[in-house]
Amino acid sequence: MRVYAKLVSLTHPSFHLSHPTVDSFTWNTLIRAHAQSEDRPAISAVSSLSVYMRMRCHGVEPDFHTFPFLLQSFDSPSHLHFGRQVHAHILCLGLVSDPFIQTSLICMYSSCGDSNYAHQVFDEIPNPDLPTWNSIIASNVKIGLISTARQIFDRMPQRNVISWSCMINGYMRCGKYREALSLFREMQSLELDTVRPNEFTMSSVLSACGRLGALEHGKWAHTYIDKCGMEMNVVLGTSLIDMYAKCGSIEKARSVFDNLGPKKDVMAWSAMISGLAMHGLGEECFAIFSRMQDQGIRPNAVTFLGILCACVHGGLVSEGKAYFKRMSEEFGITPLIQHYGCIVDLYGRAGLIDEALNVVKSMPMKPDVPVWGALLSSSRMHGSIKTCELSLKQLIKLEPSNSGAYVLLSNVYAKMGRWEDVRYVRDQMEAKGIKKLPGCSLVEVGGILHEFLVGDESHPEAREIYLMLEEMMKRLKMEGYVGKTGEVLLDLDEEGRELALSFHSEKLAVAFAFLKTSPGTPIRIVKNLRICSDCHDFIKMVSRIFDREVIIRDCNRFHYFTHGLCSCKDYW
Known part of the structure; x- marks a missing residue:
């Protein structure tokens, strides 16, 4: 609150600048360093604000570079009140017409969860430049308003690769994979001579291909990358590994992985391990994991998620327990809820329902929908009606409209020939307006x-x-x-x-x-x-x-x- 009060006082007309001691370039550099700090991102907003206040107290005038650096440190709803105060400073200093500051304000309001203010800032700009158009599209994509983003995109007087890439990535993130590929084809047909896709565009396209299992589309994208002479960096390489694995061509995934050579980082290794796990190739997963360590690459939480999934699909209970233990004891990685979900799934599929339930009860965090879903699925598979009903109750508490939970329980009743119970579950679904997800x-x-x-x-x-x-x-x-x-x-x-x-x-x-x-x-x-x-x-x-x-x-x-x-x- 003291920081907040100080900011308010700095906008007061009685505040005057005096005793300049350091020029704005140095102060701006300090603000940027704090705003972009990776060591302590949670407190970067407060620390960059602190530098800004000292800058003002020393009588140094902010310039057009100060506020873009400062505003980028506000990236969560808890920072919104600070962002609004800085916006007030910008208005008082007469800097609001600067395009860089306008774009930074839109990004700040979007990051802090206030899309209305982001749109208000945009609407008050008489002639937005291209980066500002891109910024308002990105702000809508970030909060999942993909239809609004598309309406703005269609209104743009001109577009660049950032505009197209942002929309394609937005469709991909919202699960609209076919729309992402369709927009990419539109980009190709409309702006072939003026706008070329970059590595970020192609990474989003490859992700959409992988989600859809569209191997032919994915192969074409790979050919296009080679034809355009794009550098096969680790980001593109990892995207290709993921795409080929998800499209069912694990051989091509291996080929891309091997051709990356020494450029492979932990994400590339993890993508290969996850791909092999999805294909049920547990032994090869473990071999890749060993090679990774031999080459000095330290596994992370994503790597272990892939390894545990391999154990789940292979029914390798003892191996899964051992890797889960190594995670924290050998590598100092605190298991996330996804890792606990894998262990629940591992025990449950193997018919060890009591052990799976014990893991759920002893988890250090509250079980979520996937964890209860894994327990429900496995207890249904093995006919443990009590655990099924317990899981269903917990799932409904967390997600009242989860159709999968009701369907799995009715599965159990149907298998047992308990048609009255099946009808009761279906009646409950109908009464609550819950629709079964169609195959x-x-x-x-x-x-x-x-x-x-x-x-x-x-x-x-x-x-x-x-x-x-x-x-x-x-x-x-x-x-x-x-x-x-x-x-x-x-x-x-x-x-x-x-x-x-x-x-x-x-x-x-x-x-x-x-x-x-x-x-x-x-x-x-x-x-x-x-x-x-x-x-x-x-x-x-x-x-x-x-x-x-x-x-x-x-x-x-x-x-x-x-x-x-x-x-x-x-x-x-």
Whole structure:
């Protein structure tokens, strides 16, 4: 409060400047050093303010460089009142028309969570320059107002690579991955001669490709990077590793990783470890981890998250416990809630429900939605109804509209044939207006992404897709395929349940890929939910009978189906 009071006094008309002792350049340098301090970011705002006040008390006039340095130190809602006082100083000193200061004010208000003031500052500028336009777009992107950012973007009289990159990255951060790729294509078509994508643009594009599993788009982006002569720095290299791993091409991820050579930092090593973990290659994860240490790269929290995920997917309980212990004891890394979530998942999937529950109860922080979700999922898998119900109650407290929790519990009841309980759970969902997240599968064919929902009939070639699926089903049934009707969460007769199983989104995606690709072509599918055991059995048989490799990335991991087997060894 004393700092706040002092700032108020400095705006008072009676305040006068006297006894200049040091020029503004030196003071500005000191303010910038405090504002950009990485050692103590939490107190950089107070320390830079302290320097600014001493500057004023020594009678040194602030100039156009002082306030941009000072304003960048205010980056959280708790700093908003300081930012407003500094804004008052700027107005009193008549410096508010400076473009650099205007841009800094927009950034400050955005960082402090006051988007209304950020827009007010922008609207008061008669002729905003390009950096100011970019700043207001970035401020909206930062707080997730992507539609508002796009409206401003479309109004811009001119754009540069920062404008485009900011919007593409904004779409990516908001989960609008297709929109990110669409905007990138628009950038290419409209401004090919005047604006070239940079490393930041391409990093966002690669992230969007990875999220969608759009391998062909990702390959094209990689070719474009090489063609433009962009330096394959560690940021781009890490983005490529992540993209190829998420798109199911772990070989290409390895190739990029190896070609980075000595440039690899901890993030590149961690990206490779996480990619291998996602593909269920636990032993290779551990080997890479050892190589990393041999080369003097110290692992961080992200590295251990990848290692623990590898243990989860491989059911490696003792190894997971050992790595979790090494984290703090050997490397001094305090486990985050994500690490505890992995341990809960590790125990739960292995059927050690009591041990998983003990971890949840003994965590040093309050369990969050993913932790309770992992416990609910594993207790459902192993039929522990008590733990299921406990987890559901906690999930509903934290996230009342979490449809996944209700669905998992109704799964348990359905497996046990407790249809009245299933109906009760569904009635509860309906009463609360909670909608089940529909199963959705994406398949890329000829560089175009096709999306299928469960029972989808919206595709232009729906009739042909369903006919192909019917033919495939006939062939599989001749070979002994029997649908796991227990997976259907509806109180239907056997024939009705079998029909419901046939329309799962991944089955439709596989049938479409059969229609559109030649024999022997691998099929790559990305699914938003965990693949059910019936679809898992179905695709295993498809891979054997039709001699096709099918690669599916569900919300947990990759499944490589070849010759009637899956890489997960039926553990997922």
